[in-house]
Amino acid sequence: MNPRLIKFVQNTARSLGYEVIPTWRMRKLDLVLHLRKVFDLLKIDTVLDVGANEGQYYDFLRTQVGYTGDIISFEPISAHASALTARAGGDAKWKVHGVALGDAETTLTLNVMKDSDFSSMLKPDDSPTALFRDVNYVVRQEQVRVRRLDGMIGEVLPDWADRNIYLKADTQGYDLQVFEGAGDMLGRVRGLQTEVAVKLIYQGMPDYVTSIATLNRKGFEMTGLFPVSRDKRLCVIEYDCVMVNTRGLSGGVV
Secondary structure: OOHHHHHHHHHHHHHOOOOOOOHHHHHHHHHHHHHHHHHHHHOOOEEEEEOOOOOHHHHHHHHHHOOOOEEEEEOOOHHHHHHHHHHHOOOOOEEEEOOEEOOOOEEEEEEEEOOHHHOEOOOEOOOOOOOOOOOOOEEEEEEEEEEOHHHHHHHHOOOHHHOOEEEEEOOOOOHHHHHHOOHHHHHHOOEEEEEEEOOOOEOOOOOHHHHHHHHHHOOEEEEEEEEEEEOOOOOEEEEEEEEEEHHHOOOOOO
16 A cells, blocks of 8 residues: 555544554554553663564564564574574664573473474473464474573673663563573562463463463563463463563552
8 A cells, every 4th residue: 555645544544533453463462552551660781582483573563553662583493593693684773682581591492382482491292272283292402502691681681770670572482481580680670571371282381370370470460461372262271371570560560
């Protein structure tokens, strides 16, 4: 569609008190509006994007949320990390590191799935739902370096203690290990986002009750749950869970 026509329609709608939203943005609109409020409330200036995959979260923040601050992405799949590094050359506020994050400094086997978005340190399990059976299976394995965030943060962000950090983890069942590896630094994180599971599509992954309770004990309270996927009965498989560090807030939730 003609960009000038789109602009005209948008401006006309706004003058009448309406907002025109492209259909492709509707699925995540609730999350977009919520993150705008969270980022404003917490004055977020740095996002740690753990499990960047092909840069989907970077694109989401820039094009939908409207976030313009620093983004530091961590991605262990070598081909993805190389591609993201090349892309990041066009954005001075985006840095990419080709490692996995976890609760120990080690080397682990990463299962790369048919759809790489499902790649995980854990083995897939299609018994709770067959919805992802055709895409969530291992096609190859990579040996990847794993770092603890508290051991790496000074290298990638020397002034991290002066930053207002939002920590997003999407590691397909390995998020709690990421948060554990943040150690005491997690207490300085202002907000976080984690994918929590209702149906456990990997062997040994925690369920959403365990994930949320664990982060509650670390001082975080939930501000929103946003469905990521549903089965054919519309039952939720996974949520994006947004949480704030209440120790750093003077009052109220978002």
